[in-house]
Amino acid sequence: MTERDDPTQLLSKAQRQAVRQLLRIAPVADELGARFEGAGHELALVGGSVRDALLDRLGHDLDFTTSARPEDTKRLLAGWADSVWDVGRAYGTIGGTKDGFHIEITTYRADSYEQESRKPAVAYGDSIADDLVRRDFTVNAMAVMLPGHEFVDPHQGLVDLGRQTIRTPGTPQQSFSDDPLRMMRAARFAAQLGFEVADEVVSAMGTMAERIDIVSAERVRDELSKMLLAADPRAGLTLLVDTGLAARVLPELPALRLEIDEHHRHKDVYEHSLTVLEQAIELEERLPGDGPDLVIRLAALLHDIGKPKTRRFETRGGVSFYHHDVVGAKLARKRLTALRYPTAVVNSVTELTRLHLRFHGYGSGEWTDSAVRRYVRDAGEELARLHVLTRADCTTRNRRKAQALQRSYDSLEERIERLAEEEELASIRPDLDGNQIMRILGIAPGPVVGRAYQHLLEVRLDRGGLDEDEARDELLKWWAEQPESAS
Incomplete structure (x- = not known):
């Protein structure tokens, strides 16, 4: 008992x-x-x-x-x-x-x-x-x-x-009329304390959901954050979705409940996202700092919100979600901005959403040094969180496939660590700076310097570090192909 x-x-x-x-x-x-x-x-x-x-x-x-x-x-x-x-x-x-x-x-x-x-x-x-x-x-x-x-x-x-x-002291209707935010708070306490919400409270949350519209975005944001940082966010989020509250404060979440077509089978994106959130929480110990990480939890929850807008049924029975990472990043930015999240949080979650498929874009795991450098450069300060999100995003029930993905990502992290010992991956720069470029080419500041700088950065990513003579030769080779060099 x-x-x-x-x-x-x-x-x-x-x-x-x-x-x-x-x-x-x-x-x-x-x-x-x-x-x-x-x-x-x-x-x-x-x-x-x-x-x-x-x-x-x-x-x-x-x-x-x-x-x-x-x-x-x-x-x-x-x-x-x-x-x-x-x-x-x-x-x-x-x-x-x-x-x-x-x-x-x-x-x-x-x-x-x-x-x-x-x-x-x-x-x-x-x-x-x-x-x-x-x-x-x-x-x-x-x-x-x-x-x-x-x-x-x-x-x-x-x-x-x-x-x-x-349960509420008086009727739930009176309590939620006094302060509609209490409907979200009920879900938050379910997540924090593991308590069950009384049936009459759940019922009132459903019938009064539209009342949450009068509450300021800042107060809604704070309750949502507290829920996500709780021990069991799934319990609270599920209650928000089931009562219709999520449709008003975070509509992208219930939108993930894509209908299941018997002829076009695909993962339940809503359940997948909640599972990714739970798995990301289990991996938070990999992140620097103590305690829950709001950014990784938001990113795990929202990483696939671009799928409803990008879903396509293929002629052979499959389902595709091409570019849902790009679309999802835009949606995440729009929603988090509307909820008045700090700019730093918005930017980090947006970047993680945009990058969450990057690992799979490199194929079977046979990564070149160039691919590793680009991965680290693109992730920037979010590299540790991207590691966690990518690992958490594997929810397949196929044990062999899951183990293969884990081995592949283990290999990637090992490659990153090895290259980091040889190069300053986190702050990769071209082998020549702007002043050197202008001096070698004999040009003044302007757009051409930026293009030359970007070219040398791509070379750096592809080939690793060059000495000054090699970098100079590469710059002159590029310059010879530019229309400005003839003037």
Whole structure:
């Protein structure tokens, strides 16, 4: 019997964990609670902080709610916290740090969206009950009053935590009307926590999907990123697609569900893309840095989004997707830009999408030095991610074919490492610079210098490094064939 089958097992474990976590933060939380109590205000640890304490995953970010208005909160933090800021004051939030903890304190809220508004109307509540009923989900609608440690759980969040279920405090319709982004958040929690989303919540997500249109692109982007960086993105993405939300925020994803024609069999591109994402996650340890990599996860998910627009049924029964890498790169750039992703992220994902077939373009794996140099040059700073994406893109069930592809890519990486020891592959340049070109040819700056430079770069890629005399001879040979040389 699992903990989900018998929620009392998880509850008992969660309660013990919560006690341990609350004791850890008590020096800061209780002192802060006493400070607010002394000023005649209520203060409670709330939301994700209580949930994470019960799950034994509480970090150094602490969320509180209070009856105090923002100006009172700021005054009470002054002189006690190590630092204080009020950038969230318009939404009732004052932040600060204390003894290594990041603290955010928000006045009891009762927010809601107007029908066509992209921003919630901020309204303050009068009690902890008002605040909790407006929270997104029951597992986030629990509080611990401070400094007395009274546990407040009017919506059975602890029970839902034991059942590992995502449910709303009130009706899902009311919750999603208050903030439509909560529909995406439900999918994100499914991905992060491995919880099941209650049937009535899923149903409301489907019927209210169009409400997500009023939410700003930045907020949608942040939820999508958190979902992709979670432990099981597939769970959340599947829910978004099944409820119609993905069709509104990332329409390229459900578009990958190409119909299966019994006479034109081909891979299910949607399922393939989710599998590539999962395999890329397994290979992330190959990348520099710690933790999940948003760029490789976005690239894995989007690498084939050009296929629906390029699909062609061949006369002999096959299916082709010629140039889907180029088309997909354009689509990825357009979608990520619309979602307000940083330019660096957009550029990296676009390049990886454009290059994801490059490995297969070199045939059976018998790579020339020239091909290796070009591969490294084209990948540039994305070489490590391109290695991961290319490996993850193999989802064939044919074991022999999969092993052959793996051996071929192993061989390529070995070739890259060997050539890198001999040459500076990551920064390949022609053997002559612009000044040398102009001096040898006796020409002034202009387009011809650029063409000569590009020619020498192609020679460098094909033949490797040349000494100065060889490079000069190659330049003069090229120049003799140019119409400008005769003038």
